[in-house]
Amino acid sequence: MHKNILIIGATSAIAQATIRLYAEQNANLYLLGRNLEQLETIAADAKIRGANQAVFSALDVTEYETHESVLNEVFEKFITLDTILIAHGTLPDQAACEQSVAVTLQELNTNALSTISLLTLLANRLQTQQSGCIAVISSVAGDRGRQSNYVYGAAKGMVSIFLQGLRNRLMPYHVHVLDIKPGFVDTPMTAEFKKGPLWAQPEQIAKSIINAIEKRKNTLYTPVFWAGIMFIIRHVPEVIFKRLKL
């Protein structure tokens, strides 16, 4: 049987690496993203690597009014979905956010509200279907607010809490909800950062995502050492934490 997989934000580096792994498993892939030309390339690549089907269409996640019709088309094509991966996102310029309400709200839109809109629609579909997995890429940044990127952190934290509720709600319907929290990943989104030993490659993240989906994990810190780092970060008392330059 070919698995039916929906990828939202399919041009992101982690999504692309995951698509390649599913292609090797001969899955049916439905790819959504903003850039049609890039999606066409990614779909062609997936088919050559073994995808049984690789269809794509355009979705701008910030255009909420289109969500329902685009997702209707997905379900018309595939009827049921085995896995949904939501991978879209941007990395806000924290300093710019601090100077502009508009920029801050826009980032919250892209990184949180759009995901919540999609999840609301998808959750009902999977509840009816009574099977499947919803996997969403949030971030370790969502675990605690820090001065260096709290707008991003707030958005990702909102998504994580939403997912907790969704997991709780969908549990009786056999729907699995996975919250993926990557640390630093070397992708075009983080091109400007100086890379060190904590940085991971998208291929590594993709492998751990597929593994976590198969094992029906609830939360995935990836690479795994981030679970330890974030455990400490979450447990530093606020009286101390507020003085740290993080």
Added chain:
Amino acid sequence: MKLSGWGRYPQIEITPLKPAHTPAVQSMIAAQANSSLGLSGLVARGLGRSYGDSALANTLITTQYLDHFLAFDEETGILHCASGVSFAEILKVFVPKGWFLPVTPGTQFVTVGGAIASDVHGKNHHLDGSFSAHLINLKLMVASGEILECSATQHRELFLATCGGMGLTGIILEASFQMLAIESAYIQETTWKTHNLAETLVLFDEFQKTTYSVAWIDCLSTGKQLGRSLLMLGEHAKKEDLAEGLGEGLQTAKTGKLSIPIDMPNAVLNSHSVKAFNSLYYNKIRQKQTQRQVHYAPFFYPLDSLQNWNRLYGKNGFIQYQFVLPKSSGLEGLTKILSKIAESKRGSFLAVLKAFGKGNDNYLSFPVEGYTLALDFKIDSTLFAFLNELDSIVLDYSGRLYLTKDARMSEATFKQSYPLWEQFQKVRAQYGAEKRFNSLQSQRLGL
């Protein structure tokens, strides 16, 4: 970050640009033209496996994310892919489908773009030519940002300049090339043990109809044994000839886990250890001739299983010195050079000899009909002076050095041995590449 070629010399401090798609390449080229760095050079970089300074510049555009397969025709075996796709990826996906690379260098960790820019050759050069002989066409982004399709018939001069052109004409974005149909992932290998150089060259001639041939030379043996070798010949094994237990026969290789974690201390590699290694290697084969079936990975890529093997030569890095001499002067010239190396006691772990077939029309492609020898030398304070002496012997015999391995030859040596360099420059000027696409190497060579 610190970046270098595979030989780890020279090193520069640079953060490469990593475009996620073609329009990003376009805007990076445009931005570079408008910046103060504009005149000091931009060049594309793939996996960084050229040895010297050819993929180093003030602005580097890596093709890391331009790594998609675009189309494959199962009938004809023509593959169309982006330039950042690696040979390793191609093998992983296509060997199980019964297809192999038409030409491959000694490592699978090169990109298609790099293979074109270096116009790489393999163990089948004497029959099949270099990589560009199998290209249907390529797409090149030139200085204006325009994308031109080039082939032996479209924009022919630009094609001749780009294949083997070390990235100096623009950014190679995509290519289509002919793959080779295979029945199994295995190679039927025959190894001949020879007593000296003359015998090795005779055997190359005798087996010129064999698809793959290459010789490993014990470069520290002298006198009557000068140039004693193990000559390895190979043919793709046919399905019916496969030994039992090899399954369907189209399995890909597992990548090696062994790695050299640190720089070797300088003392480890000296004339005694190299001599011992060479002697052991030569004597591991007892008979005059042996045969075996071997997976393509150890046959083509013996060093790929040892990650970071370039660290063996210590923190100062090494030079891989690869030259070619025309066939007529091969024995004499090689004898002279090998004697000089043996005398200097600068042994190389692996000295690889290969007979080239006819060269091609590309302006800067390395191969000419004759013999090519590649040697690794650890860098020390006297190496470059020694290599200059070797250069003059190579020039005396009308030979040349491989640009992909070069980190130090002089402008004069280059211009004397690559007589079409002026035509190359003319084409670059015509497409506005001269002042835009430059590497440390092109600047050193006066291009």
